[in-house]
Amino acid sequence: MAVTPADKALRAPVRHAKRKPLRKRFALAAYIALLPMALTVVFAYLGTMLWSLRTSFTNSRTFASTSFAGVSQYVRLFNNDRWMLSLQNIVIYGVLFIVICLVIGLLLAVFIDQKVVAEGALRTVFLYPYAMSFVATGLVWQWILNPELGIQEVLHRIGFTHARFDWIVDQDRVIYTLVIATVWQASGLVMALLLAGLRGIDDEIWKAARIDGIPRWRVYVSIVIPMLGASISTAFILLFVMVIKLYDAVVAMTQGGPGTASEVPAKFIMEYLFGRANLGLASAASIVLLITVLAILAPVFYVRSRALRLRDAR
Amino acid sequence: MTAPRHPVKRRSRFTPGRLGVYAFLLTSALFFLLPLYVMLVTSVKPMTEIRLGNILSLPMHFTLDAWRVAWQSACTGLDCKGIQVGFWNSVRIVIPSTVLSILVGAVNGYALSFWKPRGASTLFAILLMGAFIPVQVMVYPLVRVLATVHLFSSLPGIVVIHTIFGMPVMTLLFRNYYAALPHELFQAARVDGGGFWRIFLQLMVPMSTPIIVVAIIMQVTGIWNDFVLGLVFAGTKNLPMTVQLNNIINTTTGERLYNVNMAATILTSMVPLAIYFVSGRWFVRGIASGAVKG
Numbered sequence: 001m002a003v004t005p006a007d008k009a010l011r012a013p014v015r016h017a018k019r020k021p022l023r024k025r026f027a028l029a030a031y032i033a034l035l036p037m038a039l040t041v042v043f044a045y046l047g048t049m050l051w052s053l054r055t056s057f058t059n060s061r062t063f064a065s066t067s068f069a070g071v072s073q074y075v076r077l078f079n080n081d082r083w084m085l086s087l088q089n090i091v092i093y094g095v096l097f098i099v100i101c102l103v104i105g106l107l108l109a110v111f112i113d114q115k116v117v118a119e120g121a122l123r124t125v126f127l128y129p130y131a132m133s134f135v136a137t138g139l140v141w142q143w144i145l146n147p148e149l150g151i152q153e154v155l156h157r158i159g160f161t162h163a164r165f166d167w168i169v170d171q172d173r174v175i176y177t178l179v180i181a182t183v184w185q186a187s188g189l190v191m192a193l194l195l196a197g198l199r200g201i202d203d204e205i206w207k208a209a210r211i212d213g214i215p216r217w218r219v220y221v222s223i224v225i226p227m228l229g230a231s232i233s234t235a236f237i238l239l240f241v242m243v244i245k246l247y248d249a250v251v252a253m254t255q256g257g258p259g260t261a262s263e264v265p266a267k268f269i270m271e272y273l274f275g276r277a278n279l280g281l282a283s284a285a286s287i288v289l290l291i292t293v294l295a296i297l298a299p300v301f302y303v304r305s306r307a308l309r310l311r312d313a314r
Numbered sequence: 315m316t317a318p319r320h321p322v323k324r325r326s327r328f329t330p331g332r333l334g335v336y337a338f339l340l341t342s343a344l345f346f347l348l349p350l351y352v353m354l355v356t357s358v359k360p361m362t363e364i365r366l367g368n369i370l371s372l373p374m375h376f377t378l379d380a381w382r383v384a385w386q387s388a389c390t391g392l393d394c395k396g397i398q399v400g401f402w403n404s405v406r407i408v409i410p411s412t413v414l415s416i417l418v419g420a421v422n423g424y425a426l427s428f429w430k431p432r433g434a435s436t437l438f439a440i441l442l443m444g445a446f447i448p449v450q451v452m453v454y455p456l457v458r459v460l461a462t463v464h465l466f467s468s469l470p471g472i473v474v475i476h477t478i479f480g481m482p483v484m485t486l487l488f489r490n491y492y493a494a495l496p497h498e499l500f501q502a503a504r505v506d507g508g509g510f511w512r513i514f515l516q517l518m519v520p521m522s523t524p525i526i527v528v529a530i531i532m533q534v535t536g537i538w539n540d541f542v543l544g545l546v547f548a549g550t551k552n553l554p555m556t557v558q559l560n561n562i563i564n565t566t567t568g569e570r571l572y573n574v575n576m577a578a579t580i581l582t583s584m585v586p587l588a589i590y591f592v593s594g595r596w597f598v599r600g601i602a603s604g605a606v607k608g
Contacts, residue, residue, distance in 0.1 A: 027429075027431055029429075029509065029510030029511065030425045030429035030431040030434075030510055031431055033421045033422075033424075033425045033510065034421075034422065034425050034426075034431065034434055034437065036418050036421075036422075036477075036481075037418070037422050037437055037438075037441060037481065037485065038437055040441065040444075040478050040481055041437050041440050041441050041444065043459065044444070044452060044456065044478045045440060045441070045443075045444035045447060045452070046440070047455065048447075048451060048452040048454075048455035048456060049447060049451055049452070051455040052451045052452075052454070052455060064458075104342070107338065108339070108342060111335050111338055111339050112339070114332070114335050116335065116336065116339060122339055122343060124591070124594070125343045125346050125347060126342065126343070126346055127590070127597075127598070128346070128350070128587065128590055128591070129346060129349070130590075130601075131535060131583075131586040131587050131589070131590035131597070132539070132583045132586065132587065133538070133539035133540075133541065133556050133582070133583065133586070134539070134541065135539075135541050135556045135557075135559060135560050135582070136539075136556070136559070136579050136582055136583045137349075139559070139560070139563055139575065139579050140349045140352065140353055140576075140579060141349065142563075143352065143356065143369075143572060143575065143576065144348070144349060144352055144369065146369075146572075148367070149364065149365070149367045149369060149572070150369055151369065153367040153368070153369065154368065154369055154370055157367075157368065184345070184346065184349065188346070189601060192598050192601055193601065196598075241446065244448050245448070245449065247541075247542055248541040248542060248556070251541070251560060251564075252541075252560050252563075252564065255564060265450075266448070266449075266450055269450040270450065270453075270542070273450075273453065273454050274546070279454065282450075282454070283454070285450075286448060286450040286451040287451070289448045289450060289451070290447060290448055290451050293446055293447070293448060297446055
């Protein structure tokens with residue numbers, strides 16, 4: 001990246017030698033090579049975004065229509081009980097999922113960092129769920145949480161005859177089962193990221209803290225964790241993207257049920273796009289999702305880049 | 315990546331604090347291993363045993379029948395050819411998608427790091443932001459675009475889709491890798507009269523082995539585990555294994571064969587898990603470098 005003066009000195013004579021023809025041919029090849037990227041950016045990203053934005057202001061049903069309908073789709077969307085339930089669910093789910101993943105991931109990373117035996121084996125165990133698909137994750141947990149034959153039955157057998165763990169068929173609690181399953185899948189990722197961050201911290205800090213007689217936990221809370229800011233924000237971004245994407249796990253585990261109790265926005269949109277053929281409403285919902293992503297990630301990226309620039313300036 | 319620390323005096327004393335650390339780690343390990351254990355024991359029990367309701371017990375009558383059924387004769391709708399159909403579909407999707415997306419990512423990264431044509435960095439910035447656009451915003455217009463070029467519901471169509479969705483991370487991966495190479499190398503190749511493609515093929519590709527391995531691991535696991543793109547774009551003839559697995563388990567009528575379900579789930583997870591267990595550190599490296607960098 002960084003171009004040193006030496007690079008420039010090296011480059012200069014070449015350019016002078018056969019300036020025109022060489023540069024032109026080089027540039028052309030590079031432009032041709034970047035054509036797939038340009039097409040992707042223009043059509044797949046910007047184009048689809050504009051298309052969805054435009055469609056969200058029309059009355060499109062099965063086919064895209066161009067008749068302008070103002071914000072009526074957005075009004076309809078926010079009067080749609082199922083959408084409002086989806087939003088409520090994703091907020092509850094998102095907060096719990098992100099917080100629990102970060103806490104478990106951090107604890108695992110810190111504890112693994114205590115020079116424990118069998119560190120490699122432990123790391124492998126904590127991260128393997130991340131290699132599994134959300135579909136497989138959803139299906140396994142659907143079976144484990146099965147109210148007749150799953151964990152609840154085990155609890156009954158070992159003496160807790162009145163224990164209730166039938167959350168997956170309980171309208172008020174089903175969303176927590178999604179949290180359990182996906183935390184199992186993703187908290188190892190947080191551990192891996194934070195462990196790498198911890199290993200990057202200078203050992204001198206520990207020596208200094210020992211000399212000053214500061215207890216270990218205090219060093220973690222006051223010094224080490226704040227130093228992990230970059231790793232934590234990376235983990236947050238990845239987890240947040242998973243929350244917005246949440247679809248496969250729901251389809252596999254609960255199909256949005258019981259009833260509509262575990263509906264989420266991504267699933268709502270897919271159904272209105274392909275099942276119920278209501279393009280206008282689905283596009284409006286997808287734009288709401290997009291705005292949410294921008295509203296949450298923009299400040300995170302801003303703070304990150306500022307922190308980085310400050311660090312580089314120092 | 316995780317450089318071993320100085321071997322600071324290893325304390326072997328067993329204090330209550332250490333006991334707490336191990337207690338927490340072991341409990342967590344049990345929680346993480348529970349689903350794998352349940353999957354395995356359920357898949358080797360006969361249904362009569364499963365109906366007794368002890369999900370955690372070891373099998374009394376070990377049998378691999380459920381695995382055979384899952385692979386050869388489990389039903390999706392009227393088709394009863396087992397999950398092998400989805401397996402081969404996934405193989406047919408994963409191989410070309412991985413190759414193409416890595417090729418595009420490598421060329422992008424190379425052009426961005428060394429040639430820097432005008433406007434390329436702006437494109438790259440938009441590409442990276444594009445990685446955060448929810449799939450739901452893009453999916454319907456992409457269906458329309460693919461339909462107009464007659465690629466919708468086809469193998470080439472899903473390959474193109476995976477290449478598009480993999481492009482931000484693959485480009486970032488290769489750009490960062492090439493940016494860390496000494497620039498003099500490239501300068502020397504140019505002085506020797508190497509052109510764009512020649513420098514790429516003869517100089518860059520041979521030096522890219524480590525990052526190509528990381529990219530293969532990331533793409534194979536990512537594409538194998540994909541559900542929503544395969545569901546929408548692959549078409550009924552090419553449905554990937556994840557979609558077929560979900561169909562087998564969630565849309566069958568009649569008695570649920572939990573042992574077959576779990577065998578099918580393990581079979582579907584086998585490829586990414588094998589990659590994970592074999593590649594180990596490389597897998598983690600992919601996570602670290604694929605994670606958006608500030």
